[in-house]
Amino acid sequence: MSSERTTVDLHLHYYPDKISRYQEANPESLDPETERLIGKIAGSDVKFVGILGRTVAGTSEIINQIRKRLETHGVKAIFGMEYHSLLPENLRHLTQNGFVDLVCFDFDHDSPVIQEEFGLNSTKLNARIVKEYLEKLNQLGFNLTPQTDQQNDSLKRLKEGQVANKADLLTLLILELSNQNKDAITSLEQRYGPITDVDKRNNGFTPKKNWLYRLLFKPPSGLASFYFQKQPDLLTKLIHEANGIVLYSPEEKFSPEIMNYLLSLGIDGVMGWHGGKLEDLPTSWIKTLRKAGKLILGGSDFDPVKDDWQPGVGKGTMYLSNRRGKELTKYLKKKKT
Numbered sequence: 199m200s201s202e203r204t205t206v207d208l209h210l211h212y213y214p215d216k217i218s219r220y221q222e223a224n225p226e227s228l229d230p231e232t233e234r235l236i237g238k239i240a241g242s243d244v245k246f247v248g249i250l251g252r253t254v255a256g257t258s259e260i261i262n263q264i265r266k267r268l269e270t271h272g273v274k275a276i277f278g279m280e281y282h283s284l285l286p287e288n289l290r291h292l293t294q295n296g297f298v299d300l301v302c303f304d305f306d307h308d309s310p311v312i313q314e315e316f317g318l319n320s321t322k323l324n325a326r327i328v329k330e331y332l333e334k335l336n337q338l339g340f341n342l343t344p345q346t347d348q349q350n351d352s353l354k355r356l357k358e359g360q361v362a363n364k365a366d367l368l369t370l371l372i373l374e375l376s377n378q379n380k381d382a383i384t385s386l387e388q389r390y391g392p393i394t395d396v397d398k399r400n401n402g403f404t405p406k407k408n409w410l411y412r413l414l415f416k417p418p419s420g421l422a423s424f425y426f427q428k429q430p431d432l433l434t435k436l437i438h439e440a441n442g443i444v445l446y447s448p449e450e451k452f453s454p455e456i457m458n459y460l461l462s463l464g465i466d467g468v469m470g471w472h473g474g475k476l477e478d479l480p481t482s483w484i485k486t487l488r489k490a491g492k493l494i495l496g497g498s499d500f501d502p503v504k505d506d507w508q509p510g511v512g513k514g515t516m517y518l519s520n521r522r523g524k525e526l527t528k529y530l531k532k533k534k535t
C-alpha cells in the first residue's frame with residue numbers, strides 16, 4: 199500500500215445484485231469481484247472513491263460493509279449508481295443511441311422509492327417491465343398465446359416478475375411461437391434488415407435469436423426498451439428527493455446541448471475526467487460551471503468484471519487531485535444543511 203495517497207477516483211463499479219445473491223449462500227462475505235475491487239483500490243494511490251452500481255442501487259447494509267473494509271486501508275468511500283437515461287426525443291440524435299449516462303451519488307439508498315425503482319428486490323419492477331413489453335409487442339402485432347404447458351409457465355413467471363433476463367425469454371418464446379408470428383417477424387425484417395455478423399457472435403444463442411432480440415430490445419429499433427428507462431428529468435427528481443446529487447457523464451464527447459438541458463433540470467455537475475476516451479472539457483465550460491458552483495469530478499470507470507482502466511489512473515494517465523474530493527465533500531455538506 200502507498201504511504202502517500204494523493205488522488206481520488208469517483209467512478210468505479212460494483213455489483214450490489216451479485217453481492218446480494220452471493221451472500222444468500224455466504225452470509226457476511228463479499229463476492230470475489232468485490233474483493234478484487236477492494237484489493238485494487240487498496241493497492242493504488244487513491245484516498246477517496248466513488249463506487250457505482252449499474253442502474254442498480256445497493257442497500258445501506260452492503261455499502262457499509264464495503265465502506266468499512268476500505269476504511270481499514272485509509273480510503274474514504276461514497277456510493278451511488280450510474281444510470282443510462284433516455285434523452286427527450288429532440289436531443290436523441292446527439293448521442294449514438296439516444297441515451298445519456300448520469301452518475302448519481304449519496305442518495306438515501308434505503309429510501310422506499312429508491313429501493314422500489316432501482317433496488318435489488320426487483321420483482322415488482324420486473325413485472326412492470328414485462329407488462330410494458332407485452333403491451334408493446336401486442337401493438338407490433340405479436341401473438342404470445344402459449345401453445346404448451348411449458349410456454350404457459352414461462353409466461354406466468356415473466357408476468358409475476360420472477361425472471362431477470364426478461365427480454366431473452368420473450369424473444370425465445372416468440373421464436374417458439376413463430377408460426378403465429380410470421381407476419382410480425384417479416385415486417386420487422388423488412389424495416390430493419392436481415393441477420394448480420396453482429397448476430398452470429400458466440401454467446402450461447404442462435405443467430406436468429408440474437409437478431410430478433412436486437413431488433414426488438416436494442417436501440418434504435420428496440421422500441422420496447424425505451425419504455426422503462428427513466429428520462430433525465432424524472433431520474434434527477436427521484437435522486438434529489440432522496441437527498442442525492444446527479445452529474446452528467448459524457449464519456450466520449452462533451453455535448454454543450456445536453457449539458458444545457460441537464461442544467462435546466464438542476465443537475466449538480468459533470469464528470470469531466472474519464473479513464474478511457476473522453477476529450478478535454480472546453481475551458482469556457484469549466485469556467486461557467488465553476489462559477490455556477492457546479493461540481494467537476496471524474497474517475498477511471500474501473501470495473502472488476504472487465505478489469506480494464508485501473509483505479510486512480512484509468513488507462514495510465516488520469517490524475518484527479520484531492521481537491522476534487524474536498525469540493526465534493528463540501529458540496530454534499532452544504533446540500534444537507
Ligand SMILES: [Zn+2]
Nearest residue numbers: 209211280499
Ligand atoms: Zn461507468
